[in-house]
Amino acid sequence: MAAPSAEVSCDDFLEFQESLKRMRTIDDKIVYTLNTSIPTESFRAQKDAANECKGLYEQLTVSYDQRDRIIRRCIQKVSENVRQLKDKRVEDRDNLDLLKVMRKEQTKLRLMQAEVNVEEVVKDRTLKVFYERCRSVYKPPDMKI
Numbered sequence: 001m002a003a004p005s006a007e008v009s010c011d012d013f014l015e016f017q018e019s020l021k022r023m024r025t026i027d028d029k030i031v032y033t034l035n036t037s038i039p040t041e042s043f044r045a046q047k048d049a050a051n052e053c054k055g056l057y058e059q060l061t062v063s064y065d066q067r068d069r070i071i072r073r074c075i076q077k078v079s080e081n082v083r084q085l086k087d088k089r090v091e092d093r094d095n096l097d098l099l100k101v102m103r104k105e106q107t108k109l110r111l112m113q114a115e116v117n118v119e120e121v122v123k124d125r126t127l128k129v130f131y132e133r134c135r136s137v138y139k140p141p142d143m144k145i
Contacts, residue, residue, distance in 0.1 A: 010074035013108045020070070020115060026063050027126040034133045053138035057130065064123055071115050078109045 008019040026033070037052040085102040092098060 008070045008074070010077045010112075013111050016074060016112065017115070020067060020119075023063065023067050023070075024122055026059060027122050030126045030129050034129065038133055038137075049134075049137040053130075053134035054140075057134070057138070057140050060126065060130065064119075067119060071112065071119060075109065075112050075116075078105060078112055081105050082109055 009015045033056060037047075037056065038049050082102065082105045085098065085105055089095070089098055089102055
């Protein structure tokens with residue numbers, strides 16, 4: 001499944017983004033997963049579609065919660081770095097190296113904040129497909145479509 005949040009680095013944005021990409025595998029393969037786990041009408045007796053949908057929904061929920069925690073943790077960490085760099089910049093206005101580092105951190109922060117929107121789009125797309133395929137056999141109590 002997904003990598004533990006302790007293994008995701010907030011220091012390198014490309015590494016952060018690659019970790020999220022690996023963790024989004026369940027979303028990328030949602031159609032395939034549904035096709036292989038939800039039986040057609042002729043095979044309904046062989047598999048319990050409701051349990052399959054429920055299990056998949058629980059996996060999705062765990063994945064969403066984990067990714068959300070990682071993204072928010074990294075945003076908080078980089079925001080703190082930016083704040084500290086701004087404080088240093090106030091003390092040393094002539095330090096161009098400090099300005100470059102601060103700008104780089106600010107850019108990283110904006111990119112990480114954009115991942116919140118990416119996550120929302122990925123989640124909405126996945127849940128729409130999930131709902132279309134599972135609505136007749138399983139309706140999660142907290143799902144809003």
